[in-house]
Amino acid sequence: MPISDERYNRQIIMSNWGGEIQQKLSGSEVVVVGCGALGTGTISYLARAGVGKISVIDRDYVELSNLHRTSLFLESDVGEPKATTVRKRINQINADVTVEALTRDLDPFNAGRILRGHDLILDCTDNLLTRYLINDCSVKFGIPWIYAAVIETQGMTMNIIPEDGPCFRCLFPERPPAGTLPTCDTAGVINTIPPVISSIQVTEAIKYLAEKDFEVGHLSTFDIWAGDLTGVDIEKNEDCQSCGEREFEFLEAEVCQTTTSMCGRDAVQINPHMKGEMDLEKLAENLRDLENLEVSDALLRFEVDNYKIILFKDGRAIVEGTEDEKLARSIYSRYIGN
Numbered sequence: 001m002p003i004s005d006e007r008y009n010r011q012i013i014m015s016n017w018g019g020e021i022q023q024k025l026s027g028s029e030v031v032v033v034g035c036g037a038l039g040t041g042t043i044s045y046l047a048r049a050g051v052g053k054i055s056v057i058d059r060d061y062v063e064l065s066n067l068h069r070t071s072l073f074l075e076s077d078v079g080e081p082k083a084t085t086v087r088k089r090i091n092q093i094n095a096d097v098t099v100e101a102l103t104r105d106l107d108p109f110n111a112g113r114i115l116r117g118h119d120l121i122l123d124c125t126d127n128l129l130t131r132y133l134i135n136d137c138s139v140k141f142g143i144p145w146i147y148a149a150v151i152e153t154q155g156m157t158m159n160i161i162p163e164d165g166p167c168f169r170c171l172f173p174e175r176p177p178a179g180t181l182p183t184c185d186t187a188g189v190i191n192t193i194p195p196v197i198s199s200i201q202v203t204e205a206i207k208y209l210a211e212k213d214f215e216v217g218h219l220s221t222f223d224i225w226a227g228d229l230t231g232v233d234i235e236k237n238e239d240c241q242s243c244g245e246r247e248f249e250f251l252e253a254e255v256c257q258t259t260t261s262m263c264g265r266d267a268v269q270i271n272p273h274m275k276g277e278m279d280l281e282k283l284a285e286n287l288r289d290l291e292n293l294e295v296s297d298a299l300l301r302f303e304v305d306n307y308k309i310i311l312f313k314d315g316r317a318i319v320e321g322t323e324d325e326k327l328a329r330s331i332y333s334r335y336i337g338n
């Protein structure tokens with residue numbers, strides 16, 4: 001594929017760039033997991049910089065509430081799958097870039113097949129379960145990845161090459177129980193933090209693909225409201241279940257969320273197979289602005305749009321008003337966490 005010097009002129013003329021880095025980007029294949037606020041920014045910067053092939057994966061459809069913080073979606077895209085909409089938009093921005101669009105959940109059955117063959121994985125997901133899954137794939141198959149997350153006014157990012165430094169489970173050894181962490185749908189997010197974190201993530205991706213100045217094991221956190229950028233070096237944990245013991249818990253389907261359409265009920269059950277119990281009172285506090293919220297010892301009920309959600313202490317939820325398992329999983333991830 002010929003490299004357009006005119007298109008990339010302003011980066012090629014930088015003293016640390018040159019034609020060689022441009023050639024490396026053009027020959028690179030990366031996968032971006034998630035096409036939300038982080039994903040659309042990250043994909044846009046990767047494509048504009050000239051990364052040759054970008055696979056994008058997202059299970060969701062564009063909603064009006066995404067538009068305040070996503071850089072590639074228009075009002076006319078509402079209701080369309082995010083991944084194919086991103087492909088369409090990138091084709092209009094840089095036709096030299098090949099985009100593969102996958103509208104699906106990354107799960108233990110397909111993760112290895114989807115992620116292998118890429119030079120680098122960029123995490124732009126909104127949930128921890130998928131991050132643990134990416135991490136297990138990264139360690140098992142030797143694929144580097146860049147963790148990134150945003151919530152409220154904060155974002156964080158860390159470069160991970162498991163053989164060279166700590167992995168995600170060295171940093172967060174145990175998956176927190178569902179419902180204990182805020183999500184962007186319960187705590188919110190300012191629209192200026194995702195582009196900052198995407199910028200850091202893509203800069204690091206370019207450094208990795210260019211084989212220049214890429215360092216692992218440093219967790220950076222930026223609070224855009226406070227204007228504070230802080231960093232901490234993370235140690236590799238020799239006893240880490242993933243990179244130490246090489247036990248890939250999240251690639252084993254039975255520990256992961258299962259979803260069952262409830263025949264004849266217009267409802268879907270989500271079971272996260274939690275080890276402990278949920279603190280329903282605490283979750284109710286996070287969800288206090290939602291409609292018809294009721295909490296008791298045994299369960300929590302609330303309504304979102306036209307869906308009723310009934311959540312049990314063991315983490316199971318029934319989403320009434322749909323038989324669409326993907327939609328039900330999305331509602332669970334957004335309001336309850338994972």
Ligand SMILES: [Zn+2]
Pocket residue numbers: 166167168169170171237240241242243244
């Ligand atoms: Zn580890």
